[in-house]
Amino acid sequence: LPELPEVETIKEGLRPKLAGLRILGAEVLRAGAVKAPPPEDFCRGLAGNRILGVERRGKYLLFPLEDGRHLIVHLRMTGVLLWDGGDVPYVSARIALEGGHRLVFQDRRRLGALWLVGDPGEVVGGLGPEPLGPEFTLEAFRERLKKRSAPIKALLLDQHFLAGLGNMYADEALFQARVHPLKKAKTLSQAETAGLYRAIKEVLSRGIARGGASVDTYRLPDGGKGGAHLVFQVAHRRGLPCPACTTPIERIPLRGRGAYFCPKCQKITSN
Numbered sequence: 001l002p003e004l005p006e007v008e009t010i011k012e013g014l015r016p017k018l019a020g021l022r023i024l025g026a027e028v029l030r031a032g033a034v035k036a037p038p039p040e041d042f043c044r045g046l047a048g049n050r051i052l053g054v055e056r057r058g059k060y061l062l063f064p065l066e067d068g069r070h071l072i073v074h075l076r077m078t079g080v081l082l083w084d085g086g087d088v089p090y091v092s093a094r095i096a097l098e099g100g101h102r103l104v105f106q107d108r109r110r111l112g113a114l115w116l117v118g119d120p121g122e123v124v125g126g127l128g129p130e131p132l133g134p135e136f137t138l139e140a141f142r143e144r145l146k147k148r149s150a151p152i153k154a155l156l157l158d159q160h161f162l163a164g165l166g167n168m169y170a171d172e173a174l175f176q177a178r179v180h181p182l183k184k185a186k187t188l189s190q191a192e193t194a195g196l197y198r199a200i201k202e203v204l205s206r207g208i209a210r211g212g213a214s215v216d217t218y219r220l221p222d223g224g225k226g227g228a229h230l231v232f233q234v235a236h237r238r239g240l241p242c243p244a245c246t247t248p249i250e251r252i253p254l255r256g257r258g259a260y261f262c263p264k265c266q267k268i269t270s271n
């Protein structure tokens with residue numbers, strides 16, 4: 001949290017506001033939030049620069065700047081970018097913009113990260129394909145799955161395998177495709193692979209259409225909430241009835257995190 005639909009929503013919300021604005025100054029309140037360069041160079045590099053636009057790669061936000069560099073933001077668990085945000089707690093960084101505007105990076109868990117780099121590939125170069133982009137084809141998905149014996153959900157969360165999916169939308173896609181989260185990737189049938197491929201695109205598109213999921217601290221740049229969690233079928237719904245068969249949704253541990261699924265609809269030996 002936040003995942004691709006949340007970051008995409010933030011990108012779309014900020015772009016019309018930020019594109020073309022000059023940065024008057026930047027202030028880093030938590031030095032650890034800036035991964036590169038050192039915070040003083042980070043602030044100096046931003047001051048006077050102009051923001052040309054807002055882009056997204058996986059769960060990263062990229063802000064191309066007039067001098068050719070990129071400001072990059074990763075929200076991690078609890079990061080929020082507030083447009084003209086007032087005096088809020090847990091602020092990691094603040095950017096003052098022309099016109100009296102400001103962009104506030106609020107981050108309760110303090111895991112979010114900022115970069116100012118010449119080449120965005122330094123930060124996002126290792127990411128897998130965009131699930132809604134043209135390079136993520138069914139054939140490519142099938143090809144990449146068949147070599148892997150990891151649990152399918154672990155693979156979906158691996159940002160080098162596919163960029164942008166997290167816990168919530170991986171659980172939703174696996175449920176929609178009726179695939180057990182612990183099923184070994186290479187044992188998925190042709191039909192399961194095709195179903196999962198379609199489901200990934202559908203749950204992400206649905207998430208974007210609803211402005212992302214405000215299960216926890218995710219907020220839109222204006223402070224409002226998204227509505228994607230209101231149509232979740234299994235994610236964060238432990239003990240509630242499966243929408244397909246009414247069996248209570250279960251949560252099982254998976255590599256230090258959890259996977260929500262329906263034990264009846266998502267059998268590990270479905271084929």
Ligand SMILES: [Zn+2]
Nearest residue numbers: 242245262265
């Ligand atoms: Zn079910």
